[in-house]
Amino acid sequence: MRVHIKKGLNLRSGSIPDNTISAIKQARTCALLGRDYPGSRLQVVADEGTPVKAGEPVLCDRRRPEILFTSPVSGTVTAAHRGARRKLISLEITSDGKGDSIQFDIPASLDHDNIQRLMLQSGLWATLRSRPFGHIPTPGRNPKALLVTAIDTQPLAPDPAVIISKYNNEFSCGLKTLCDLGIASVFLCKSVKADLKFDDSCRAEVVEFDGRHPAGLVGTMIHRLCPIGFNNEEVWHMEYQDVISLGHMISTSRPWFERVISLAGPAVKNPRLISVPLGAGIDDITDGELVDISARVISGSVLSGHTAFGHEASLGQRHRQVTAIFNTDSTQSNGSPRTLFNAGIGDEADALIPTTDLDAVAPPGILAVPLLRALLVGDVERARDLGALELVEEDLALLSYTCPSKTDYGPLLRDLLEQMYKEGLSARG
Amino acid sequence: MEAGPYIRSTNSIERIRVLRLLALLPVLIAATGNTGYQYLLALADDGGKGADGWLERFLLVDKIDFASPGLLDVIVSGLIHLLPVFAMALFSAGVWEWIFSEKRNRRFDVGVVYTALLFTLLMPPGATFFHIAFGISFAMVFAHGIFGGEGKSFLNPALVAVAVVQISFPSALTNHPLWTGLNGYAGTKNLALYDQQISNGTVWSEFEWWDAFFGTTQGLMGTTSVLAVLAGAAVLIYGRIASWRLLVGQLFGVIVVAAIANKMGGGILDMPWYWHLVMGSFAFAAVFIATDPSTSSSTNTGRWVQGFLTGALVVFIRVVNPSHPDSVIPALLLVSMLVPLIDHIVVWFNIRWRDLRHD
Numbered sequence: 001m002r003v004h005i006k007k008g009l010n011l012r013s014g015s016i017p018d019n020t021i022s023a024i025k026q027a028r029t030c031a032l033l034g035r036d037y038p039g040s041r042l043q044v045v046a047d048e049g050t051p052v053k054a055g056e057p058v059l060c061d062r063r064r065p066e067i068l069f070t071s072p073v074s075g076t077v078t079a080a081h082r083g084a085r086r087k088l089i090s091l092e093i094t095s096d097g098k099g100d101s102i103q104f105d106i107p108a109s110l111d112h113d114n115i116q117r118l119m120l121q122s123g124l125w126a127t128l129r130s131r132p133f134g135h136i137p138t139p140g141r142n143p144k145a146l147l148v149t150a151i152d153t154q155p156l157a158p159d160p161a162v163i164i165s166k167y168n169n170e171f172s173c174g175l176k177t178l179c180d181l182g183i184a185s186v187f188l189c190k191s192v193k194a195d196l197k198f199d200d201s202c203r204a205e206v207v208e209f210d211g212r213h214p215a216g217l218v219g220t221m222i223h224r225l226c227p228i229g230f231n232n233e234e235v236w237h238m239e240y241q242d243v244i245s246l247g248h249m250i251s252t253s254r255p256w257f258e259r260v261i262s263l264a265g266p267a268v269k270n271p272r273l274i275s276v277p278l279g280a281g282i283d284d285i286t287d288g289e290l291v292d293i294s295a296r297v298i299s300g301s302v303l304s305g306h307t308a309f310g311h312e313a314s315l316g317q318r319h320r321q322v323t324a325i326f327n328t329d330s331t332q333s334n335g336s337p338r339t340l341f342n343a344g345i346g347d348e349a350d351a352l353i354p355t356t357d358l359d360a361v362a363p364p365g366i367l368a369v370p371l372l373r374a375l376l377v378g379d380v381e382r383a384r385d386l387g388a389l390e391l392v393e394e395d396l397a398l399l400s401y402t403c404p405s406k407t408d409y410g411p412l413l414r415d416l417l418e419q420m421y422k423e424g425l426s427a428r429g
Numbered sequence: 430m431e432a433g434p435y436i437r438s439t440n441s442i443e444r445i446r447v448l449r450l451l452a453l454l455p456v457l458i459a460a461t462g463n464t465g466y467q468y469l470l471a472l473a474d475d476g477g478k479g480a481d482g483w484l485e486r487f488l489l490v491d492k493i494d495f496a497s498p499g500l501l502d503v504i505v506s507g508l509i510h511l512l513p514v515f516a517m518a519l520f521s522a523g524v525w526e527w528i529f530s531e532k533r534n535r536r537f538d539v540g541v542v543y544t545a546l547l548f549t550l551l552m553p554p555g556a557t558f559f560h561i562a563f564g565i566s567f568a569m570v571f572a573h574g575i576f577g578g579e580g581k582s583f584l585n586p587a588l589v590a591v592a593v594v595q596i597s598f599p600s601a602l603t604n605h606p607l608w609t610g611l612n613g614y615a616g617t618k619n620l621a622l623y624d625q626q627i628s629n630g631t632v633w634s635e636f637e638w639w640d641a642f643f644g645t646t647q648g649l650m651g652t653t654s655v656l657a658v659l660a661g662a663a664v665l666i667y668g669r670i671a672s673w674r675l676l677v678g679q680l681f682g683v684i685v686v687a688a689i690a691n692k693m694g695g696g697i698l699d700m701p702w703y704w705h706l707v708m709g710s711f712a713f714a715a716v717f718i719a720t721d722p723s724t725s726s727s728t729n730t731g732r733w734v735q736g737f738l739t740g741a742l743v744v745f746i747r748v749v750n751p752s753h754p755d756s757v758i759p760a761l762l763l764v765s766m767l768v769p770l771i772d773h774i775v776v777w778f779n780i781r782w783r784d785l786r787h788d
Binding site: 230296298325351353354355356359369373386387397405408 | 440577673727
């Protein structure tokens with residue numbers, strides 16, 4: 001099946017990363033970030049000072065304690081940083097450089113229960129996400145579909161085909177395992193241009209996406225393949241490198257604790273793909289790589305990444321790129337250019353002017369301006385009816401980029417999603 | 430927690446404002462030229478007798494060569510009609526915007542320049558200061574200020590200002606002598622639209638279609654030259670401020686209703702669609718007022734519907750209602766008020782479609 005996305009926008013910011021994967025860059029510290037797991041209340045299992053091996057659980061979800069979050073390196077838990085209401089901001093693990101890791105017992109027969117248990121134990125369950133809401137799915141639920149995303153259209157993102165071709169066997173194995181998870185339909189979403197070689201004996205349906213940026217986002221895929229209704233329906237999705245990790249675990253009994261990321265952006269000396277440990281400290285990744293030491297380093301893309309700063313200066317769990325851009329003082333805090341007329345009044349948001357470019361970059365099937373208006377006034381039900389259940393923050397990044405009012409719609413959507421989650425609004429009475 | 434996007438498009442309200450002013454530039458040039466040209470024609474026709482307005486006496490009466498005018502004469506005569514109207518409109522709009530920005534503690538909205546300019550271009554050369562101040566004041570309060578400024582009102586303030594003047598002083602805009610700016614001059618060569626006495630299609634043959642297209646006819650200052658308006662439209666569409674769907678929709682609306690009227694036949698009903706496009710202030714309002722992004726439909730389907738309705742209503746009112754010969758302002762006002770309903774229906778269909786695709 002082939003899906004062509006007509007709308008969208010490809011941003012160019014800096015040179016495309018080189019497609020050869022550099023050798024692993026070790027990190028002194030790694031961290032698990034609270035912001036990567038919306039909807040989970042994280043509880044520290046391994047307190048500060050505890051020595052851990054790679055693959056050993058360090059966090060769990062307070063409400064669903066079977067969901068574990070594991071350490072990506074062997075070393076010592078050095079700090080648990082907490083923010084408002086004692087919410088975990090990050091759990092820092094200092095690597096001892098030994099690379100010891102836990103071995104998981106792989107049962108002979110991989111049926112649904114075994115796979116689920118294995119994924120929960122190894123922390124790979126926490127790489128799954130569900131829509132609506134973008135939370136970690138609750139084990140035992142029966143989603144409508146599972147999407148394996150092997151396409152990345154973010155600006156300066158790594159080419160999944162390069163990485164999958166290097167870890168061919170692991171990817172096939174992981175995909176096969178996911179197919180056995182007992183989910184009604186499994187889709188493998190890839191780019192039209194990518195020529196993926198994998199064992200196609202499994203039942204995953206390959207869907208090719210073609211087009212500009214939102215083409216590679218999960219919201220787009222859900223819209224085209226398995227729209228989410230109001231009957232508590234769920235769609236799960238998993239990203240290709242996490243599938244490689246799963247395959248790696250099935251074949252070698254330990255998960256893959258590295259990720260291949262693209263290090264790119266205008267402030268990077270040598271844009272390329274590198275292997276780094278999961279959750280690696282940004283300082284370790286960008287050490288000696290930046291043109292300008294004061295550059296702003298972003299975990300993720302310029303569109304939907306996060307600033308890697310302070311206690312959150314690590315690679316995000318779902319981020320496959322580190323982007324460095326120059327810090328400039330020519331923009332205000334709200335991002336709009338400083339001109340004669342708005343100097344000093346930057347805090348006041350401009351009105352939403354519904355120009356046609358908003359429709360041109362909206363997620364497919366979404367009425368951009370009515371949805372943004374619902375978000376601005378906090379109308380939960382209208383936002384839900386207009387398709388907010390299919391979206392998370394990253395789907396609105398292009399709209400925030402384009403909108404002349406310079407409003408950030410991502411956080412507004414997140415607030416509304418959490419409200420819908422609490423009030424059980426994903427089902428209509 | 431700070432999250433992306435870390436780069437922003439260059440799209441901003443400032444950019445929209447600058448591009449809109451840029452789009453009005455060709456219209457301003459055409460307006461200045463044609464207003465001066467029409468004034469000098471009237472002056473020549475009248476033998477200079479009508480030049481007894483205070484402006485003429487103050488500035489021109491001896492210096493201007495109306496018998497064989499040069500380019501400078503044309504420009505100066507144009508500017509003495511355009512600038513006072515603009516100055517008065519800008520002053521009135523500025524005062525109200527200043528009052529609101531002070532009282533409401535928000536920034537002074539420089540978009541009033543655009544509003545004043547649009548209003549000026551929709552005025553006849555002989556508009557009086559009282560009419561201007563009245564129209565602009567009403568619009569700046571009730572179609573701009575009380576809603577919170579630019580992008581928050583559901584009606585375009587310039588449109589409301591012109592509508593208020595037209596409704597309150599019906600003779601102010603359609604009275605022929607005002608059209609040349611020459612006080613008391615009645616020898617107007619009028620477009621058939623305003624005569625309503627068309628029989629067998631001959632009246633408008635007094636003009637070539639191209640005259641109306643290039644804008645060498647009498648009319649409201651900015652609206653005569655369709656060519657200049659098209660240049661402005663190109664800027665607005667290229668800058669992605671105006672929606673091309675709205676413009677094409679209006680074209681469809683005009684063609685369809687004009688075709689129906691032609692079938693029925695008789696009098697002004699016979700006027701073909703390509704004449705409707707170049708007559709009156711339709712082209713100007715279609716490009717600069719109907720497509721105002723903050724008061725037009727915010728969905729692509731809605732833009733088609735709104736465009737079609739606007740074009741259709743303009744022709745419909747023109748051919749059936751003699752008291753609104755131009756009909757552009759009432760038609761736009763009606764459709765503007767319908768826009769929230771159009772959007773509401775489009776949203777309703779979208780929600781319904783979302784529901785249905787799961788069953």
